[in-house]
Amino acid sequence: MKDIDRRLFMKLAGVAGGALLVRPDFALAGDIDTVSIAWMTDPVTWDPNQRLAPDPQTVLKMLFDQPLNQTADLELVPNVVTQWKLADDARSLHVVLRDDVTFSDGTPLTAEDFRFTFFERLQRGDEIDLIVGFGVVSDIEVVSPVEAVMRFKDPFPTAPQWLGFSASYIVSKAYAEKVGVEGMQTAPMGSGPYVLKEYRRDSRIVFVRRDDYWGDLPSVRQITFEIIPDPTARLAALESGTVDIALELSIRDVKRLQQGTAFNAIANPIARIIYVTVRADGAFADHNVRLAAHKAIDKATLSRAFFGGDAVTIDVPTIPGMPGNPQDFAFAYDPEGAVELLATSGHGPDKPVKLGFATTNGQFPGDYDLARAIVTMWRKVGIEASLTVITEAQWYELNATGKLPDASLFVWENGTGDPELFAGHMFNQDLPFSTYRTEEVTARVQLLFSEPDYETRIRGYEDLNAYLVEEGAIIPLLQAIQTIGFRKGLNFKPWSNGLVLPGAITPA
Template sequence: MKLAAAAGGTLLVSPNFAFAGEVDNLSIAWTTDTASWDPNQRLSPDPQTILKMVFDQPIDMTSDLKLTPGLLTEWTLADDAMSMHVTLRDDVTFSDGSKLTTEDFRYTFFERVNQGEELDIAVGFGTVSDIEILSPTEAVMQFSKPSPIVAQWLSFSASYVVSKAYAEKVGPEKMKTSPMGTGPYVLTEYQRDSRIVLTRRDDYWGDLPSAKQITIEIIPDPTARLAALESGTVDIATELSIRDVKRLEQGGTLNAVTNPIARIIYVTIRADGVFADRNVRLAAHHAVDKDLLSKAFFGGDAVTINQPTIPGMPSFLPDFHFDYDVAKAQELLAASGFGPDNPVTLDFATTNGQFPGDYDIARAVVTMWEKVGIKANLTVITESQWYELNASGKLPPASLFVWENGTGDPELFAGNMFDADLPFATYRTDEVTAMIKPLLKEPDYDTRIKGYEEFNQYLIEEGAMIPLLQAIQTIGYRNGIEIKPWANGLIRPEAITIS
């Protein structure tokens, strides 16, 4: 099965975009620092824009999430999904001048994982049993079991190629602090949780972005990011409130854009405790007015969702609905002995400032639940605490969470969200495991997508999660700049034009 290929003469090295003038420095107000400069270490979505400025991926994505050549010019997955032949570009160098070869590709996606380093990249490439090197530019990936979405993984978070020679020279700890990649920029100044300065490589193998230097100011507070933009301290500010974006759009002195992205906001559910009762799970979903959430916190721009994916992606069911129905919620709770005068009580965790409106959305859900007979005690946690609590089995019965899938593939939505072998699953049952495990190794595309359609519907009808909204990325920027948004939420330097 041939997934994608491009002839050398027509290779797209910078998907979808051409830029105009140049600028000496472009400053961006960003939400959080990268947890590590080792690009294979963490799958967290927020640092990926930063990491992709320094590192390149084997396969790239167009703005609408189509696979396109990156460091690879060609990739061919075997019909049984047990191997994939890949061809690398022959003109790529790391920032130290050394040439990229299949030795680096093998090291990144096989040797690093195989030698037991603590890397999130193992989630996508743990099935790689070997990478056979045929030449400096050709190799064959071998898998221990069918791996139908390896091409998507090669374009996803943390899938950046690192230099074998550099990694072995400096060791794992220095990889976390001193990055060296094939990307368009190099790190020239770094103050943790404060400032990142990246300088453009004029010897970059692809088209040069318009900014000779990019300064990223780490500003966690959205109000402070807006103030930095309005004062002229930064040229671009991300993740502003919808209210502020609407004001910027109407003001004329600054610009703003709202970008629906491949990220969903949802409520996680545990299968034990109070939510062992299916009636309670379903009542909690029926009680949420998602249209109101969209209007109240996103100006009506956020698309409401009833399944663990977004419109237009594979496995999305356009005719599937789950109604907001207060009477039905009360009926289900009453069948289990609960109601407004005798509420079921549970803890509910949320982040505050991780994405626009998170805490306010959680408070609104608490209010909606209270009307039908669910009393939720809201607590604030960080994203890292969410993972720690889930790993220790101490995550509250419900939590507001955001899930990003820059590929749109259902395995990286429902598949990873509910695979009990991964650190993301909260609803764990034998039935879910029995449904999901065959899909993770199904080589036939149509069969796999059909299976995920059925799995998505099952999850909602069982109350295994409460999908709320397709997330919106908000970007404010000064006049004289134009930005082409990417559906995976990345801000691409080559997608910024300067007039």
């Protein structure tokens, strides 16, 4: 992934406020009747504000619009919101909306819908993940049908990023009040470029393009998502012609497709990290065990074995080129050091520490095999891990109920390019994503959440990231790679946030 320069991240952090920018321009070279995509998981809900999980966002963005969009390299650009200005103290954000946006039922989208989405839904107690980012909103003043001012209880320096991040889709106030919470979850209606034509749970999703869409029309008239959890089956669907695009294939299969003549394939480094979560209790209550588990993992070997060496190894919970990455910090692979740490705590190959370890299988390329390799590396130094397979949805459920195993292999998406959405949300125990939960870590994170000065905040995250690794609170492994195979006759432009956008699919 190319490094994103500091000026871009200054924009993303909102220190210069928002400017009127040009919307991303998707050139249309003619229409495509239909495109079928082999996809990993079904959305657990059609309420676009309900879940922050990364994979459903591609599906939801077919139906719903966000206030802000991103370019392929994560720069914030206008969408429904054309102008935005963050106050110097980060306690308010002034936004101006387009005046020509309509929902698919023909009704106009106005500042009242903006207020309903980002304030009223939270006030009335809707159980939506949107509260994670926007729970700090104290009010939204509607100045006119196309103008509003968001006001915050505490400084909210990343408010602009959140307006272009997961779950931040504008919903129709009138429609939500008409169908209720259950209707939002089962019968979606938004202002996006497509409408839902057919839906079979855990099987198929069919979208048809809105030719009255207010924005640039995508090339594809109909997009079908075939839900295929197994990566081998996704590859088979592509090679048989059942689908036109397949996501999250093995890197080995991508290399093979690249050498053939029938398909194109991409290995796209994205703004996600692969890491091992750690709990602060159970087997990992011992600091020596936590550090030993990290020292025992040969990340370079994992990259070579499962990603052809293309996956960049990481030592802190962020990726190269993003702010918050402390310079000259490294955590070395040191299996002998791991053995020494375990011996200090009375463990070793003949008396292993035992722990639970969960992984997904097919959620991202090589996840299950990666987890098995880690189990083998741990066994060599004196850690015996019992591996279980779970889904992404189960990970969230188990974590929310305190039943997640001692460790889990997981992938974390941060399409904003700001460290708050990496370490900040991973380690604030008041949020639903934290696995390593301590008062000390949470206190450090919460100070950074309300720091309005960009430079101070970024230095704080650099210090926090180094501390988290030295504390053994996380085991960062690799920058995630999104693998995409697609048939000849299509052009596909990958995005650094990992989304598959309809406007990115064009005729070859």
